[in-house]
Amino acid sequence: MLNCKDATHRMSEAEDRDLGLTERLELSLHLALCRGCRNYQQHLHVLRDACRGYREELTGGEAEGSGTKR
């Protein structure tokens, strides 16, 4: 059973890599029972959207691949 601290690590890693089946199940089970961590997950999504918005505002569009096109 995941504790909350481990769950925050798991949620952050989910932003950066595909979680394995067991990892996902453990996280889902924890989230089902824990409102604090569900909120934490919402906050990570807001943060991701904010980063994207910030980047687009500053760079005038998607950063990815824009410099490599010919």
Place this chain on the structure above:
Amino acid sequence: MEAAIDPSAVIDNAFVEQVRHDMLAFAQLQLRDATLAEDAVQEALTAALTGGRDFAGRSALKTWVFGILRHKIVDLIRQQSRTTPISAFGGDDDSLDQAFDTLFKENAHWHPAHRPATWGDPEASLRDKHFWAVFDACLTHLPKNTARVFMMREFLDLDTGEVCAAAGISTSNCHVILHRARSALRGCLEKGWFLAGERPC
């Protein structure tokens, strides 16, 4: 139908100055070194404007120069991490871990006083210019190593493998640093924006 517009017609001094300003802000956030940032921006602008490439307007030019800048920043971070490796632990970054630990009880579950609350209407926040000032301040307050790794991931849009390679750190350290950055920014946004108007109880 649409012919390429003569670059000189759309690229006036005021526009270049604005782009330069945005590029400097972008480079400075990631490199945390005014001289390096200045050099990277200058090189990227020079490369873009002497490249003999036609731009169909301003936004195409802006996208192009930021693309060049992005590569320059990654190169610089790569070079720097060879001489002064990014460490996952030590320095200012440790204080973020200590702050994070205070959110939890001994059994590693949320301390009731620090349990994350629901953030009301985040979409409206993303449309509010005051929110972006807070966001900017939160980014600026991240310690250097943490900021570099996080911004390579989120602003330079590299995948985790590329980020770890450029920073010269292991994948697990990469995840530690990214988690630290997200937790710090989450806490900063919560304090500075989402719960800023609420009374402590």
